[in-house]
Amino acid sequence: MDKKIQKILNRNIFKVIAQAADELGQPAFVIGGFVRDIILNRPSTDIDIMTVGNGIMLAEKVGEKLGLKQKVTVFKNFGTAMLRYRNLDIEFVGARRESYQRNSRKPIVEDGTLEDDQKRRDFTINAMAIQLNGQNYGDFIDPFNGIEDLRLGIIRTPLDPDITFSDDPLRMMRAIRFATQLGFSINDETLSAIARNRNRMSIVSPERTMEELNKIVLADKPSKGIILMEETGLLPLVFPELQKMKGVDSIKGIAHKDNFYHTLKVLDQLAHKSDNLWLRWSAILHDIAKPATKRFVEGIGWTFYGHNYVGAKMVPGIFKRMKLPLNEKMKFVQKMVELHMRPIALVEEEVTDSAVRRLLFDAGDDIDDLMTLCEADITSKNQEKVRRHLENFQIVRQKLKEIDEKDAIRNFQPPVSGEEIMETFGIPPGREIGIIKNAIKDAILDGLISNNHEEAYRLMLDKAAEIGLYPVNRQAT
């Protein structure tokens, strides 16, 4: 451990900060996540510098010494300042003492000592400090033995967890997020305090909650965090739709699978294949409408008819409440949810060219993501079945590739345009155009004609004749 810290402290930037701090006569420390991450060998470019005294003055002096005075950004209201040096984001803040009111997670802040500042930190592993002044350069100050918790892989609050979490309930989500990201466990008292204080989540904004949830979703094994949220009772408050998926119903001895654990398995399997946050959200939401569409049908068993369509319709409401983006990212998730059964349906029946073309047409450029999601969606315990499905998916992928190269369906452009149809038959915009264009598209997807202008033009003439339209004589007009 000593060696790693030593190495980091040899960097010029820390020497400059130390010099500036000594000139101002202010104790200064590297603190928090950066210290934690050095020891964990997780390279980080966010550095927090805490000083007993004025943080803004220290930042300005450091900026001066580095010759980048203009680039110091000052947040006067918060008493903090930031500067960017090479690839590093360095934040300066004065040591503070915080006190909380019942109805807000924003504290009343006063100047404080080093000890006050370390006490206000969320977890022992986030409260370690390294001093940067003269004689004391490199001193490791760790009043809550965070180094031991780091070694053992434990998340624990420095003070009484009931107070820590009630003061700022976002810390409950942070505890679960760090446990998930770092593969740590949460100490028993800390964990039970999360369960006791869960209703305090009501004072946290959805934006902040989602920032943490998204970090959980992006972890190597996201299920860990979601299970911790479920066990502590945070899940029904943050994400009731997901909570509803938990549990099995049984009628006449027939039970369906637990869709909550199935979803988590899909999410974990997907996490091995893709870092795309929105594809991971698609995994979380792919079966979200199963509780709403669940029915027991005599002679068939449990059914979830239309859960992909109903699920896609639920996405905007969930995204809106969770303050997730309502743009093309949401549309992507909707599309994934809606189409998630198509590839598997394809392999269960016969993989015909026209079915592959239709899938390619509907999925467009998102076809690879859809295939990745569907492969992750195979969670059977029967290894033989899993093997067979994955093999079939390989066949579908191969077919997709062949047909994509041959027929240019992926970003389908109608070979005959609406304008050309209107001109040819001398008609104004109207439903006939749609009928003809659809007939051409269907014929191409079904493989009746190739995707080119000549064949499409001929089909247009035939289809138009069926509905009583004939080309106008251009010479005459």
Ligand code: ATP
């Ligand atoms: P990451 O950057 O991965 O989110 P981090 O620990 O650096 O992890 P930041 O949000 O950057 O987290 O915060 C930096 C430090 O500030 C933390 O290590 C912790 O000491 C302190 N901190 C941040 N948020 C809180 C909070 N809500 N309550 C108490 N201390 C906090």
Ligand code: MG
């Ligand atoms: Mg950080």
